[in-house]
Amino acid sequence: AQTVTQSQPEMSVQEAETVTLSCTYDTSESNYYLFWYKQPPSRQMILVIRQEAYKQQNATENRFSVNFQKAAKSFSLKISDSQLGDTAMYFCALLNTNAGKSTFGDGTTLTVKP
Amino acid sequence: DADVTQTPRNRITKTGKRIMLECSQTKGHDRMYWYRQDPGLGLRLIYYSFDVKDINKGEISDGYSVSRQAQAKFSLSLESAIPNQTALYFCATSDFGAGYNEQFFGPGTRLTVL
Numbered sequence: 001a002q003t004v005t006q007s008q009p010e011m012s013v014q015e016a017e018t019v020t021l022s023c024t025y026d027t028s029e030s031n032y033y034l035f036w037y038k039q040p041p042s043r044q045m046i047l048v049i050r051q052e053a054y055k056q057q058n059a060t061e062n063r064f065s066v067n068f069q070k071a072a073k074s075f076s077l078k079i080s081d082s083q084l085g086d087t088a089m090y091f092c093a094l095l096n097t098n099a100g101k102s103t104f105g106d107g108t109t110l111t112v113k114p
Numbered sequence: 115d116a117d118v119t120q121t122p123r124n125r126i127t128k129t130g131k132r133i134m135l136e137c138s139q140t141k142g143h144d145r146m147y148w149y150r151q152d153p154g155l156g157l158r159l160i161y162y163s164f165d166v167k168d169i170n171k172g173e174i175s176d177g178y179s180v181s182r183q184a185q186a187k188f189s190l191s192l193e194s195a196i197p198n199q200t201a202l203y204f205c206a207t208s209d210f211g212a213g214y215n216e217q218f219f220g221p222g223t224r225l226t227v228l
Contacts, residue, residue, distance in 0.1 A: 004156070033215045045157075045204065045219035091156055095215055100145060100164060100208075101172070102217065104156035 002027040004094050006105035013082045014113050020067075021077045021108045023092030031097035034068065034075045039107070040088040048090070051075065082112045117141045120205050120220035127195050128228050135190045135223050137205030145210060146188040147217065148172075148180060151202040160203075163188055195227040 003026045013019035025034070036048040051059045051068050059066050063083075067076045079086055092105040118139045127133050137146065144165050149157040159172030161180040169180060177199060181189045192199055202224050206217040 006156075009154070035216055043202065043222050043224075045206075045217075045222075047216045047218075050216055097215070100210065101159060101162060102147075104149075104158075106154065106156045 002029070002032075002094055002096060002103045004092050004103050004105040006090075006092055006108050008108045009106070010109045010111070012111040012113055013079075015082055015084060017082055018078060018080045019082055019110065021079075021090050021092075021110065023075045023077070023105055025073050025075060025092070025094045025103075027073075027094060027096065029096050029098060033095040033097065034066075035093040035095065035102075036064070036066070036075075036077045037091045037093060037104075038086075038088045039091065040085075045091075049077065079110075084112050084114060086110060087112045118205060118207055118218055118220040120203075120223050122223060123221060124224045126226045126228065129196055131195050133192045133195055133225070135192075135203055135205075135225070137188045137190070137220055139186050139205075139207045139218075139220075141207055141209070141218060142185075143207035143209040143218070144185065145208045146182065147206040147208070148178075148188070148190045149204045149206065150174060151204060151222075157204060160190065192225075192227075195225075197227045199225065200227045201225060 032053045034051045038046045049061045063080045089107045095102045147162040148160040163182045179191045205220040208217045
């Protein structure tokens with residue numbers, strides 16, 4: 001069985017500052033992907049960033065970057081220059097490539113304050 | 115036009131009623147999924163399908179059934195709805211080919227069982 005743990009139910013950050021959301025996971029698989037999804041109040045699930053487990057280089061998408069520590073099974077999301085539109089719930093997810101199924105964490109609600 | 119659509123978007127029903135949630139996609143993906151989201155929890159997998167003839171139970175399939183009518187359509191049924199099935203339901207698709215592994219989500223169906 002695979003698990004994903006997000007230990008921060010709620011976080012807040014001032015506009016323009018940087019915030020890091022934590023995610024740890026556990027899997028016995030060697031082939032997997034990790035994702036961060038954003039769910040704004042509109043409830044639509046939106047992909048923020050993804051990381052292939054076989055790649056050592058941390059993924060980056062504009063203001064969003066990850067710190068992937070494979071040995072520690074840690075996958076944190078850093079949001080730089082936070083914007084009001086970043087206010088949302090963020091979910092960490094682990095895709096078991098062989099089984100084709102994903103496991104989601106319970107989410108972190110991020111509030112960006114003006 | 116939305117790539118993954120769900121109908122209805124909102125539904126209120128009574129205990130014991132049969133209800134069907136429908137999902138359609140124009141992305142051409144083979145893989146489709148149904149998830150349930152409860153407040154404070156992440157997405158939990160109900161059923162998933164890798165093609166029209168391949169249906170699999172997820173972690174919380176009791177009380178639900180599915181039908182994959184075509185590659186583009188995947189329906190979720192509650193045969194006899196009960197109040198603890200009140201939740202937000204998401205359909206998702208993914209394409210395992212060409213290295214793309216993220217899931218694309220529909221807008222969600224908010225279901226209330228009275």
